[in-house]
Amino acid sequence: MITPTLPAGPAGPPEVSVPAPVTAPAALPAAVPGAGQAWWRNAVIYQVYVRSFQDSDGDGIGDLAGVRERLGYLRRLGVDGVWLNPFYVSPQHDHGYDIADHCAVDPVYGDLAEFDALVQECRLLGLKLVVDTVPNHCSSQHPWFRAALAAGPGSPERARFHFADGRGPGGSLPPNNWRAMFGGPAWSRVTESDGRQGQWYLHLFTPEQPDLNWRHPAVAEEFDRVLRFWLDRGVDGFRIDVAAGLFKHPELPDSPDPDADERTRDSVNPLAWNQPEVHAVWRAWRAVCEEYTAKDGRDRLLVGEASVPTPAEQAKYVRPDELHQAFFFHLLHAPWDLDHFRTVIAGALEDIAATGSTVTWVLNNHDQVRTVTRFAGGDPVLGPARAAAAALLMLALPGAAYLYQGEELGLPEVTDLPDELITDPIFHRTRSRVGIRDGCRIPLPWSGGRPPFGFSPEGATAQPWLPQPEHFAAHTAERVLADTGSFWHLYRDALQLRRSLPQFGEAAVRWLESPPGVLAFARGEGFVCAVNFGDGPAPAPVAAAPLLASGPCPPGVLPAATAAWWIHRP
Known part of the structure; x- marks a missing residue:
């Protein structure tokens, strides 16, 4: 690549002491929007999959202390903020997206004191902190769901979820034909307290993730409490999981999807997704954020995972009184093709920008095959070149961008994990490797020539929760920082130019x-x-x-x- 001559920028925020085994020049300060413009409009946010970012205590699992340890690295890269995937109390059936307590840190990741220290250090470094929130469902170990199982059919406790009687003889068949996103039926049957087979409950993902009933007022009240809990602790915003979900057709009729079968992941069911009532939720959440902003002048962000068919439909989620932004997944799913890229970019700029929001671009995340592999077409040389070109294209577009951890290292997808080591519930629900997500979640390589590549501290006896391949040695942060022609320097140079x-x-x-x-x-x-x-x-x-x-x-x-x-x- 060609190293640019960069204009001088303003002095960065004061340095703080953070352990970091790699060195690089300090990044420029966070991007300063134009007069009257909120920080999030053009921000570049770095997604941290906490479990795979940095293990501070040697148990083979990344944690909040590890995130704090590496904040200096992120500041030097030049991002404006950090998004943390779930770190809440959870049995980890879906690695944190099955939440048992929305207002507590799972011990495997740390505790609230460590979270508060992370907030403080982000503030000192000029980094915004966005946390995940999961309002569509909770864990089957959540106190509400356990109470619902104990209370029985027709109880107020069950009304906070989607419980229904089955069809067929003795209610032995699910209430409808809906399929789960992770494979199999979207319903599971419970055993009642008297030992009989009883009602069924809805779960659009796994049986360990029962869907909440947002038509029940207690659900909205609870999430108002959750938002305020984390806002009071100083977060700058929320990434909202399944933002187009929440409401289901009140009568729970059969889906019109003609292709639903035992292996289908039903993402086209119009009765379970994108119901009009969901927009009232985002108006209420936006009001909460505006309330906090009015108190101290700090803009808070709501960015949604709104998987909908068209940019025009997505634009409804980012109207001025709803979400500030929503991830634009059409570029994430685009093949390496000029016409496809131009069409989706033009559609986003036309429909989403018309709302007054800005497009939120993304090429990689914790659910998708990494671009180095996705764009390769079987050619190991083309993959990195195309991934680097796509990144530079994305960062040149108006709006915000989210980077997934490791893409600045040029990491490829790990595609050869043995079946017995795969943890993704999609694999265990479908027995198919299609769409499994472990390959993009391998713990990051930081330094050295052998696993765990600095992911765990020296002397750790526990292995990383997913094995790192030997070829990750070519992608360690230590190595790419020393190579001015690497992905890392391309990203850093591009981010500096975006500011200057x-x-x-x-x-x-x-x-x-x-x-x-x-x-x-x-x-x-x-x-x-x-x-x-x-x-x-x-x-x-x-x-x-x-x-x-x-x-x-x-x-x-x-x-x-x-x-x-x-x-x-x-």
């Missing part, structure tokens, strides 16, 4: 005419980004050497699988 160039404000995208296979656009006064999706070199849209490129890029030429940025003033 005036074109990275709210400037809109203007598509440019370009050769076949090349996607090019301009923003503001003279900023140009181009990506070559083709198989061979193409003329660059600007004759000069680029300011930043994802690979070697001579003046006037844009090689295949390469993205570049220019400042062009005719």
Whole structure:
């Protein structure tokens, strides 16, 4: 890649003492939005899958103390904030997305005192802190669900969930044909207190994750309490799991999905997703955030996992009085194809920006195959080149971006985990490796040439909860920081330019005419980004050497699988 000459930026926030075995120059301070603009509009947030980030105590599982230990690394990378995947009390059937206590830290991750220390250190470093919240379902070990099982049919306790009598002789069949996202039926039957087979309860994911009934007022009241608990502890916002869920058709009729079968993960059931009532919840949550902002002037963020069919439908979730942002997954699912990228980008910019929000771009997360592998098409050379080019494209677009831990290291997906080591409930529900998520959740490699690569402290006897492959030695933070041509330096350089160039404000995208296979656009006064999706070199849209490129890029030429940025003033 071409190392840019960066304009001088303002001094960063004061350094704090954080253990970090790698060194790099300090990052610039968090991006400063324009007058009257909230921080989240153009922020770059780093997703931390806590379990796999850094193990501080040697038990093979990442924890909050490990996150705090590595905050200096994230600050040097140059992100604006951190999103933490769930760290709450949980039996870990879905690694924390099955929550038994929404207001306590699971001992495997630490405690509230450690969380408070993390909040304080993020504040000192100028990093925003966003935490996951899971309102669609809870754990089967949650006190509410245990009370519902004990109370029996027709009880107020069961009304907080979706309990129903079965169909067929003796109620032996599920109440309807709905399928679970993780495979199999979306219903499980309970054994009543007298030992008889009884009612069924709904779970759109696993039996250990019963869905809450948001038509019951106690559910909304409880989550109001949960939000305020974490806001009072100083968080800057919430990432909302299953934001298009929550409400189900009140009569629970059969799904019209004709393809539902025992192995189907039903994500197209219109009776279980995207019900109109859900928007009232986000208006109420937005009001809570605005209440806290009015007290101290600090903007709070609600960013939703709103998986809906079209950008136009997603735009409804980010209207001015609802969520601030929603992840734009259409780019996450896009193949390496120019027409597809342009179509989804144009749709997002047209529909979502029209609401007054900004698009929240994402290429990787804890549920998807990493881009290095996803874009490879079986070619181990093309994968990294295309992933780097896609990252530079994403970071050139107006709006916010979320980076998933390890993508700045160029980590590939781990695809050869033995069946006996797979922990993903999708695999155990379907007995299929299609769509399993363990491969992108392997613990990060930090240093050294052998597992655990600095993930666990020296002398730890417990192995990482998922095994790290030997080839992770080529991707350690220690190694990529020393290589100025690495993914890490590409990300850091791009993030610095996002802060320092005036074109990275709210400037809109203007598509440019370009050769076949090349996607090019301009923003503001003279900023140009181009990506070559083709198989061979193409003329660059600007004759000069680029300011930043994802690979070697001579003046006037844009090689295949390469993205570049220019400042062009005719």
